[in-house]
Amino acid sequence: MTDFLWADPEPERGYDVVVIGAGGHGLATAYYLARNHGITNVAVLERGWLAGGNMARNTTIIRSNYLWDASAAIYEHSLKLWEGLSDELDYDILFSQRGVLNLAHSLPDVREGIRRVNANRLNGVDAEWLTPAEVKKLVPIINTSQELRYPVMGATFQPRAGIAKHDYVAWAYARAAHRLGVHLIQNCEVTGFLRDGDRVRGVVTSRGTIEADRVALCAAGHTSVLASELGFRLPLASHPLQALVSELLEQVLDTVVMSNAIHVYVSQAHKGELVMGAGVDAYNGYGQRGSFHVIESQMAAAVELFPIFARAHVLRTWAGIVDVSPDASPVLGLTPVENVFVNCGWGTGGFKATPGAGWVYADTIAHGRPHPLAAPFALDRFTTGALVDEHGAAAVAH
């Protein structure tokens, strides 16, 4: 008999907590609800197959070198969990701390980078500023010629940053949650809610109604659709975000390189394919596909920076649906509906937050109040004006 990593149970009549969406965040949330809070009567409902959304489609960059204190705190919490995750889940998730470079191509980039390095250090996040010569030494295939239209003028470097194998992360959390008694229910789309005044009593799904004491939204690009069923609006726009891989190549790149200015980022996966991405397609879209010119412009940037990539072939391109918030920071916490919680807005950069967001969200759900690391990311920041503006300040995503 085949050994399955998790079971495929029929939904029960009700659960203490129903988590909507079995991406990385939903699975991690369920795991930490059980592990940290002893709440095991939990179901994770997934409209498709487990972790087939953004979790299967992201480029797996993990880092914590964000500018603002609130972001540094939650992403660094997450990075610390990544550092112990293979042991914790008893599954080698291929977490590789190969370091991430964020290149600077203009004087404003340089100033922003140095400022961010200093901010990171004050927050206990490892960060260094590298000169073009130091960049070249670390990544010899990078073109640091000052003749380029946008030459490399330096870079921030976070040595503890890196990548992991996204599928293994999802499967590891799924297995661990299943072992603690969590039900993972696939092909189960939530289409509505059973209301009871300011609360919900449960969810309406493609597999019948399921009662719930608490409901936790974890639907990434589809969160607005669920919120509109619940009668509130969220400051989100869902966009296609594309990525691509090359054919398998010899190992030529052992650092993650990101350039926000000419806009491409690239790493080389364990098997050898170059993994690249850039920004979202401009228009709102739920189609899990984007426009080819977006791929073309990130390839142009990649070839400019890495001339030896010119002859590599693109093997595959694809897209996910990312939920982008106005300040490029997540929304994590309570909602206008008393027993419904929200975790969304991670946009182009939530893979790295998987363990941290799951941890903090589980605590928020268990106690019915924001975890201290979640408090700055409450929905009401858009009314108070206390934005966590990672877009404006650092122009760094992913």
Place this chain on the structure above:
Amino acid sequence: MLSVPCPWCGPRDETEFKYGGQAHVAYPSDPAALSDAEWASYLFLRDNPKGWFAERWFHSAGCRRWFDVVRHTVTYEFAPGVTP
């Protein structure tokens, strides 16, 4: 790539355009009279439907005019009948 129907120039490549988000979001006539929540809603809250969506485009590399279209956010098709 999308083929965007400009009401003045006809269908043209998406790369000639800038995207403007949800259509028909008027600037408040008396901003100072709004509560914080109303102002937040004007600034930050936009519809994000899975389905038909009225949105704005700017033909930046063409006639340089704004216009509204209705587009489906899953199939990406444009509804006929573009309104300036």
